[in-house]
């Protein structure tokens with residue numbers, strides 16, 4: 001079954017002033033849709049390869065599936081990770097897991113924003129749960145699909161591609177990362193940690 005662009009659960013302008021409406025509109029309606037279409041096309045081409053038993057372009061389509069698939073699934077998490085009434089500090093199990101992994105929420109916040117600011121080119125910073133150790137960790141990705149540990153579940157992801165912040169923040173990615181902290185939907189993070 002084809003993948004579809006998931007609707008936002010809030011209005012484009014709902015995250016202002018932290019994330020502006022025009023960025024949300026372009027980011028969701030154009031960029032994310034491009035990844036959905038790219039993933040569907042790659043899966044179609046790989047199905048054709050199986051049907052024809054012709055794998056001459058398998059490397060190309062697997063790369064396309066990784067790029068567009070990671071792009072689609074990360075953006076889907078990203079929209080749900082944000083909420084107009086988000087921000088602040090987590091409580092309960094998320095707070096406990098962050099304290100256990102990083103020592104304090106402040107340590108987590110500093111590490112998360114520094115790692116996001118240090119991504120070379122386009123990518124993501126991710127708070128993840130390692131499914132082997134159950135511990136939380138902070139990882140980064142270049143593009144959508146490069147750099148990871150394969151046994152992790154993303155709990156909180158922040159897009160640091162320029163399209164995510166350049167209209168409002170220009171070159172100041174650090175200001176964007178600071179603003180992102182004000183819209184984090186910690187309830188969604190808690191739901192992902194518990195699942």
Ligand code: MN3
Nearest residue numbers: 031159161164
């Ligand atoms: Mn993006």
